Amino acid sequence: MLGILGGMGPMATVDFLRRLVELTPALRDQDHLPCIVAQATGIPDRTRAILGEGSDPLPALEAALRQLEGAGATCIAMPCNTAHHWHGALQARTTRPILHIVDAVADTLMRSRAGDAPVGLLASTGTVQAGLYVERLARRGIACRVPEDQEAVMRAIRLVKAGALAEAGILLSASARSLLASGCGQVVLACTEIPIALRESDPELRLRLVDATEALAEACLRACSRPLAAARLAA
Amino acid sequence: MLGILGGMGPMATVDFLRRLVELTPALRDQDHLPCIVAQATGIPDRTRAILGEGSDPLPALEAALRQLEGAGATCIAMPCNTAHHWHGALQARTTRPILHIVDAVADTLMRSRAGDAPVGLLASTGTVQAGLYVERLARRGIACRVPEDQEAVMRAIRLVKAGALAEAGILLSASARSLLASGCGQVVLACTEIPIALRESDPELRLRLVDATEALAEACLRACSRPLAAARLAA
Numbered sequence: 484m485l486g487i488l489g490g491m492g493p494m495a496t497v498d499f500l501r502r503l504v505e506l507t508p509a510l511r512d513q514d515h516l517p518c519i520v521a522q523a524t525g526i527p528d529r530t531r532a533i534l535g536e537g538s539d540p541l542p543a544l545e546a547a548l549r550q551l552e553g554a555g556a557t558c559i560a561m562p563c564n565t566a567h568h569w570h571g572a573l574q575a576r577t578t579r580p581i582l583h584i585v586d587a588v589a590d591t592l593m594r595s596r597a598g599d600a601p602v603g604l605l606a607s608t609g610t611v612q613a614g615l616y617v618e619r620l621a622r623r624g625i626a627c628r629v630p631e632d633q634e635a636v637m638r639a640i641r642l643v644k645a646g647a648l649a650e651a652g653i654l655l656s657a658s659a660r661s662l663l664a665s666g667c668g669q670v671v672l673a674c675t676e677i678p679i680a681l682r683e684s685d686p687e688l689r690l691r692l693v694d695a696t697e698a699l700a701e702a703c704l705r706a707c708s709r710p711l712a713a714a715r716l717a718a
Numbered sequence: 719m720l721g722i723l724g725g726m727g728p729m730a731t732v733d734f735l736r737r738l739v740e741l742t743p744a745l746r747d748q749d750h751l752p753c754i755v756a757q758a759t760g761i762p763d764r765t766r767a768i769l770g771e772g773s774d775p776l777p778a779l780e781a782a783l784r785q786l787e788g789a790g791a792t793c794i795a796m797p798c799n800t801a802h803h804w805h806g807a808l809q810a811r812t813t814r815p816i817l818h819i820v821d822a823v824a825d826t827l828m829r830s831r832a833g834d835a836p837v838g839l840l841a842s843t844g845t846v847q848a849g850l851y852v853e854r855l856a857r858r859g860i861a862c863r864v865p866e867d868q869e870a871v872m873r874a875i876r877l878v879k880a881g882a883l884a885e886a887g888i889l890l891s892a893s894a895r896s897l898l899a900s901g902c903g904q905v906v907l908a909c910t911e912i913p914i915a916l917r918e919s920d921p922e923l924r925l926r927l928v929d930a931t932e933a934l935a936e937a938c939l940r941a942c943s944r945p946l947a948a949a950r951l952a953a
Contacts, residue, residue: 492747493739497732500757504728510880512727512759519785520755522735524747550754554785645745 485516485707486556486579488547490523491563492644495675495696499562502700507708516707519554523547529565530609530637541569545576552579560584560703562675564695565609580706585619587702588671588695592625595693596668601626602693603662605655606673608637616673628667630658636674643676651680659688669693720751720942721791721814723782725758726798727879730910730931734797737935742943751942754789758782764800765844765872776804783808793817795938797910799930800844815941820854822937823906823930827860830928831903836861837928838897840890841908843872851908863902865893871909878911886915894923904928 489496500520509515526544531537544566551559559581561567567584574581592602604616604627611629620627630636635654642651655677659670671693672678678694724731735755744750761779766772779801786794794816796802802819809816827837839851839862846864855862865871870889877886890912894905906928907913913929 490747490750490752493750494736497735497739500732500735501729504732505881511876512725512761512763512879515725515728515757515759517725517759518757519789520757521789522750522753522755524750524752526747528747550789554754554756554789641746644747646740 484555484557485518485703486551486554486559487518487520488523488544488551488559488561488566489520489563490547491526491529491561491566492676493522493524494643494679496520496522496562498679499675499696499700502697503703506697506700506704516704519551519556521547521550523550526566529563529568530607533565533568533609533613540566541572544569544573548573548577552577558582558703558706560699562696562699564615564673564675565607565613567615568609568613582699582702582706583619584695584699585616587698588616588673588693589620589623589625590702591693591698592620592669592671593623596625598668600666600668601628603627603659603665603667603670604629604673605636605658605662605670605677607640608633610673616671627671628662628665630662632658639680640674640676643680648680651676652684655680656684656688659692663691671695719790719792720753720938721786721789721794722753722755723758723779723786723794723796723801724755724798725782726761726764726796726801727911728757728759729878729914731755731757731797733914734910734931734935737932738938741932741935741939751939754786754791756782756785758785761801764798764803765842768800768803768844768848775801776807779804779808780811783812787812787814793938793941795819795934797931797934799850799908799910800842800848802850803844803848817934817937817941818854819930819934820851822933823851823908823928824855824858824860825937826928826933827855827904827906828858831860833903835901835903836863838862838894838900838902838905839864839908840871840893840897840905840912842875843868845908851906862906863897863900865897867893874915875909875911878915883915886911887919890915891919891923894927898926906930
């Protein structure tokens, strides 16, 4: 059974669960993937910890992992990009596989990319500072680039956490457009708060966005679905 | 910690979690209510069981309850109206309080009602047949009335479970309007699939709808929130 280590933030987890339901080919409740979700809102801020400004989230991440294991989870997903800084430490503490969100994004990019243009990265300052995407995408031959005004992206992420979606959407659209204008082929929404604010963005822009939340949901369905759904997703 | 016995259906649980996040006064992740969610999609169909056409969901409901208890839940909510037919049986099997969705709706109605007009009920055929609302609202002096074409409501609920929201919305709007035309003062959306399909309905109609999902989310915040949120909700 899929276990979701969530709450980072809580609306991002809701958004992830929505994608999981929407992406499942289903006519009735019983066709959907059962899962257990820890909406662990108390986990200390990941970006602050990476920047050396806040407490270590690892103990709280591990406590949520134990809750999920205790409830019977056999495969874990974390719908928070920045928390993947602790992916290795968490994986070392459990025998259950923890899907990696950057690998899920890389799989999506390998299918959708045309040419060698770098991809743009809209991510938390923690994710950027920790080099989570740069290193892991480089292994797949994909270069990536961050916005000149990274501070605006982080401000937008905090606005989403406070429920100010429209204001956040304006900042994030501008950052995405400026990455595309600088020569990026696609822009990865590499923080699970970001797609919540860009849901209403214009269709032409959306075509060039790669959504990490959706990529992780697809990876979960591939890893955990019954044959029908898996076959449809592979098609 | 709040435990959510969900998956009935899975999108209804997502909708409930969204309300819980949106209704919480919060600026950052850590202001939100932590919770544990069993997305228990395999629970047998509640309406079929009440109509004597399907297997008993109680063992699967109890298994999900045990998962939540094991993960540390101290208060339980079930975002599925029909499942409340087994509320008494589940409550007898645990010392943790299980909030009752009809009581949450009754609290909302006591605050918002003007006059003695009956309330209309859009609910699954299981909820109607089991008399879940009629009896429990009568104790609070509230009469309720079901649509003439109950079969259309049940058809719409199954459409939501299959993802056909627009088609379901047309059926449900018509049923709500006909209850209001027959003299009901308000219409209770007494199945957690229903508000998902009526989200885009016209504002004038929406003003006369009482949403059981939202009522249950408010009851959870009152029961489980820290003082700040509780004070704001009481205001």
